[in-house]
Amino acid sequence: MLPDLTQFLWIAWLVLAVLFVIIELLTLEFTFLMLAAGTLIGGLGANLLGSVWWLQILAAAAVSALLLFTIRPLLLRALRRSSALVPTNVDAIFGQRGRVVAPFVHGEGSVKLDNGETWTARSSTLDLASGDVVTVVAVRGATVEVSPIPQEGEPA
Structure with missing residues (x-):
């Protein structure tokens, strides 16, 4: 059974x-x-x-x-x-500040961002020298587009 x-x-x-x-x-x-x-x-x-x-x-x-x-x-x-939206990876790069580490030639150069990364950069401003402070305005693949930040005492 x-x-x-x-x-x-x-x-x-x-x-x-x-x-x-x-x-x-x-x-x-x-x-x-x-x-x-x-x-x-x-x-x-x-x-x-x-x-x-x-x-x-x-x-x-x-x-x-x-x-x-x-x-x-x-x-x-x-x-x-x-849970607040926290930008990560490439989204976190937009708006970051950085310093020019290689002078721009024909609108292309190299910048070191505040997060420590060094990126190939493009800018519409052709006269960026080493040490100039810039901000990231766009990320295009492995290149960032930057815009200069006027230093104190310079006209905007």
């Missing part, structure tokens, strides 16, 4: 919840976290109360859906509100 496997259904609920948590750690979207909570609260909770298997599945689905449509949007909104 075959044993009644429904008495071991609580193990399936725990395994499913752990699986959902592992997937959530890989995706970080709170979707599988809500499914894991639904399996624990609805499925395992109904199992511990002695409900039949189909009622356990229905409870897990209902709690998961409730969490997905109520708690998840609140968590995502709070997460996105707290």
Whole structure:
């Protein structure tokens, strides 16, 4: 005679919840976290109360859906509100100041930015000498376009 496997259904609920948590750690979207909570609260909770298997599945689905449509949007909104947009990589170079390290010849030269990087540069101003202070106005591939910053005492 075959044993009644429904008495071991609580193990399936725990395994499913752990699986959902592992997937959530890989995706970080709170979707599988809500499914894991639904399996624990609805499925395992109904199992511990002695409900039949189909009622356990229905409870897990209902709690998961409730969490997905109520708690998840609140968590995502709070997460996105707290993270300010910080420019990185090429976006962070725009507007940075730097110093000319090689005199510009025919509008091309070399500048060292405040972040320590040395870039090939272009400028519409042809008379930039070593040591002049510039600011980055655009990034074109591996070249930055710079504009001179007037020094104190110079006309703008």
